[in-house]
Amino acid sequence: MDDFHTSQPIFVQIRQRLIEMILRGAVGEGDALPSVRQIAGELSVNPLTVTKAFEALVDIGIVEKRRGLGMFVKTGARGELLAHEREKFLTEDWPRIAAQIAALELDATTLLAKVPAKQGPKP
Incomplete structure (x- = not known):
């Protein structure tokens, strides 16, 4: 799953994978997304790269950060x-x-x- 291509930054590719998970219904509205550490470990990337991907999703308003709980898909996302x-x-x-x-x-x-x-x- 860590087959990244050089045409885009890794955080953009991770963001796109998260978007695809939401669109496919693998993660539903109100559900928690996998943790930064879990994704970083699975993809063998720096946790800051994953955090940047999450922040991009927060910026477009489809994911919300719940302090101490993680990242969750917003209703209507x-x-x-x-x-x-x-x-x-x-x-x-x-x-x-x-x-x-x-x-x-x-x-x-x-x-x-x-x-x-x-x-x-x-x-």
Whole structure:
């Protein structure tokens, strides 16, 4: 799980993994996130790096720090994250992906044929 890539700082990658845990429902609203020490140990990173990832989640308002108890997912966080991540995808990722699709002269039929069955488009 400690397979980091060099294109982004490690704390950003950890933040993204935590976001994905919340979006997948692995950690529900009101639930505690794994501790800084637990994540740092599992990923073999400095605890300050993990703390920075948590602080980024606090800054966007989806996680709250409870003194002496740890970090908890706030009520409504999943919905806020979904909206935030969708907007980010559409404004940052999609234009690059769409340009690559056009450059490769791919069509929708070809692309949709490659989508795994359980992740296919919703009707």
